[in-house]
Amino acid sequence: MYDVLIIGSGITGACISREMSKYQAKTIIIEKENDVAQKATLANSAIVHSGHDPIPGTLKAKFNILGNRMYKQMSEELDIPLMECGGLVVATTLEEEKTLDMLYARAFENGLKKSEVKLLTKDEVKEKEPNISDHVTKALSLPSTSVTYPLEAAIANIENAMNNGVELATNEEVISIVKNKEHFEVFTKRNKYEAKVVINASGINAENISKMIAKTNFTISPRKGEYYVLDKDVTLVNSVIYPTPSEKGKGVLVTPQYHGNTLLGPTSEFVENDTESTTKKGLDYIKVNIEKTVTNIPYNKIIRSFAGSRPTPSTKDFIIEESNIKGFINVAGIESPGLTAAPAIARYVVEGIVANNIDLVENKNFNPYRKKVIRMNELSDEEKNELYKRDSRFANIICRCESITEGEIIEAIHRNCGATTVTGVKNRVRAGAGRCQGGFCQPEVLKILARELKIDPMEVLYSKKDSAILKAKTKGE
Ligand SMILES: Cc1cc2nc3c(=O)[nH]c(=O)nc-3n(C[C@H](O)[C@H](O)[C@H](O)COP(=O)(O)OP(=O)(O)OC[C@H]3O[C@@H](n4cnc5c(N)ncnc54)[C@H](O)[C@@H]3O)c2cc1C
Secondary structure (H helix, E strand, C coil): CEEEEEECCCHHHHHHHHHHCCECCCEEEECCCCCCCCCCCCCCCCEECCCCCCCCCCHHHHHHHHHHHHHHHHHHHHCCCEECCCEEEEECCHHHHHHHHHHHHHHHHHCCCHHHCEEEEHHHHHHHCCCECCCCCEEEEECCCEEECHHHHHHHHHHHHHHCCCEEECCCCEEEEEECCCCEEEEECCCEEEEEEEEECCHHHHHHHHHCCCCCCCCEEEEEEEEEEECCCCCCCCCEEEECCECCECCCEEEECCCCCEEEECCCEECCCCCCCCCHHHHHHHHHHHCCCECCCCHHHEEEEEEEEEEEECCCCCEEEECCCCCEEEEECCCCCHHHHHHHHHHHHHHHHHHHCCCCCECCCCCCCCCCCCCHHHCCHHHHHHHHHHCHHHHCEEECCCCEEHHHHHHHHHCCCCCCCHHHHHHHHCCCCCCCCCCCCHHHHHHHHHHHHCCCHHHCECCCCCCECCCCCCCCC
């Protein structure tokens, strides 16, 4: 019997699992996909927002500010990328300038400090950002805005939680939940799990999961955001460039990424089913709108596009509460700024709600630290030589675009919460994330996965279920 069962391994479930690992509770994360964090947490802008934007008094405002303040410590403890680049909300009309003034006041109301908010003139903006559009007349500067790598943030939280005793079960889709006198029975397509407390952190599925057991007064609608990705040899902007927000959300941004690429997007469109693919309409919308804030965009440097869907709640705010069924906790409607808010939400859920259901006894052996996979191209020549001597696989370059070695790939496979698919390797160490998008290294990564996981190469998946790359043997054994 588990003390706590978390449904969903996105950034929300990941941070909750790490918080739980600070206690001697038996905790498990149940994930329906074959890898962690493959939904909203995989496909977003990666911004740790300052907290200037949410409506004061909402849970979004509260947890955005708290989460932003927690990211630095979390990134140091877990070795998660954090690029403290700052952000600029830019205005192009008198009307938008008025909105900027309103946001300036709102930022303080939400709890930002004086050093964290500043209004800039057109010339000051131009000096900071040479590629800013001439239409921009004024900006709100937000230096506490950062950019992280969301997938690594989720993986690092889960890996650290597992190092501290939490369990993870992937390929486990929850299909029903019942409550007996003392505990819950959570049924997946393959197994039954028993737990005293169940936490619903299932993103766009949270309404369906909640309805399996509890009275559910909210709906969750997928709201898709599409993006273009620019190659990493382009330096278009130095900070996150937000247009002035509208009722549709934060608008189409230009966002520098930690690994050097630049994102153009997202769009904002409610969708029924198709939550993850890009469309001509969406990508055209980006091109039309991006030019209002930034110029000199090198469209010939686009290397790919992608989309993700926000779990937009009918309540217009995060839903973080114990349901009418004692011990069943909804952490739902975690749309933006959910990536930012996740560490603060997690602490509140564990200390403020789980603690009312079970006794939480401190885990005295909790180790808050986790080191990322060795990155050869971040080491000095001496450090590289040391490694080559110990293990020659760190001298064997597999991904030429990103200079990723066999040693790094093997490490990413064998850790807790390790890679089991080609995309899993790409997401953890960036083999295949460069200009050729895996054209050269994919067959090598496939061979390494088969060898290290001791499976037939025919069984190696590209990403999701049923995505085997090799279809049949043509010759030999
Ligand atoms: C386009 C876009 C841009 C964004 N930009 C930002 C940003 O810049 N900054 C920011 O702070 N936030 C941003 N967000 C919001 C942020 O990405 C989300 O708030 C966050 O990722 C939500 O995490 P989650 O864990 O709640 O949900 P998810 O990441 O969606 O995870 C839910 C998990 O539950 C699993 N699951 C679902 N059903 C079941 C089931 N039946 N059984 C088992 N498992 C199940 C899913 O497979 C998934 O792994 C953005 C979101 C989008 C889509």
